[in-house]
Amino acid sequence: MSRVSEDSGTAAKETTTERIPAALRREQILAAASRVFGERGYSGATTDQVAQAAGISQPYVVRMFGTKENLFLEVVARALDKLMTTFRETLAEHRPADDGDDADPLITRLGAAYVDLIDDRGILLSLMQAFITGHDPVIGAKAREGFLQIYRMLRDEAGFSPETIRDFLANGMLFNTLLAIRLPDIFEDDEAAEELMRCAFRGKLDVVLDASGVTWTRS
Amino acid sequence: MSRVSEDSGTAAKETTTERIPAALRREQILAAASRVFGERGYSGATTDQVAQAAGISQPYVVRMFGTKENLFLEVVARALDKLMTTFRETLAEHRPADDGDDADPLITRLGAAYVDLIDDRGILLSLMQAFITGHDPVIGAKAREGFLQIYRMLRDEAGFSPETIRDFLANGMLFNTLLAIRLPDIFEDDEAAEELMRCAFRGKLDVVLDASGVTWTRS
């Protein structure tokens, strides 16, 4: 559905850099940074890689965000915000209808909403990268805070039990994200990978594969 | 039970470096590297940090393993080997006894064996770090290969279905590892973190907290 960059092709470099309002350029950089950080992690990514992905020079990136750390923190904050918003929307549109049994239980719809986020690629990966950079005092604190923010929302707003949340986080989020990171690269190249991914994503498999940019033949 | 370094206190620096056979020194470096890489990731860790953790000079580390990449690859290979061995031992000691229903089902024992590995700290974290460094052509390939190796073992040797494996990997491994990475740092400091961890680890909670070196008051 919603792709990150609209004009100028798939994602990467522009040949001639046009003058664009700072606010818009800021969005472009954040979108590029989301992909690059999600892919390579905080310390693995360089400001120059972000700049190239945004079709802009490296000093511009640094000057607009002050430091690489600031840029990463804003990427993570936005990713978290997007995730929370998506979940809250799913909660809201679930409320009015029913009481009793669900044709489509809430947790299933939350899971589907989460998998849809893979379409944007950088969002979930950046969150994961932030969490795994937990040793850093600043980034780590933000990451843990965000993780628990999700937990509290699922508990207090969705009304789930700790056990249910645990299951949802493990099966619906972490597992899917980690699989979506790299296993698509060897899809149809390794029978075990294909088997596991088909089992994990089921109907949403095409979304995952499409988002990862892998070419594959529909079964 | 088994700690990484035996003599010279908890883990880190030695004041006077003694002459030690290369083979033994190699083990010390690998143990230190496992902790450092697990904590900070491949690109986040430096050879000097590994050297200091091993109580040795940085050039020695580089010369013994050639490159930082080689060192990391060997850390990951050993971690994977340890994990596979642990699982196979659990499988073996399960076989002879029963046929019919299990007092302690195999998957529960595998899960317990996995959580016990947290005691060593670096093992599971290094594997996780390797998998998240999937963009690197060499490291990524090894990580995916290792991940699928585990999958195949659970399928072919333990006889689990893809669905069962999916559940085991998500709940038993990924989730526990990610929680064990950083949430212990804020255990008893955040009610949500404490609640989630108590739910996730149950009887093994003390193992996780002990392994992370967090001081906490027993409930």
Add this chain to the structure above:
DNA sequence: TCATTTTGTAATCATTCGATTACATCATTC
């Protein structure tokens, strides 16, 4: 039109880090 602001880059600096070199010190063996 010309001054000012906004948008952008080239050049470069300072630091970090993996790697190399050259050398020291201890152990072993003939």
Add this chain to the structure above:
DNA sequence: GAATGATGTAATCGAATGATTACAAAATGA
């Protein structure tokens, strides 16, 4: 007890990288 090899480090190099500076050029507005 020199010769030889094994174990270890200090010094340093070169490349990578985040950050800074100084400048260019396009827009904006008087």
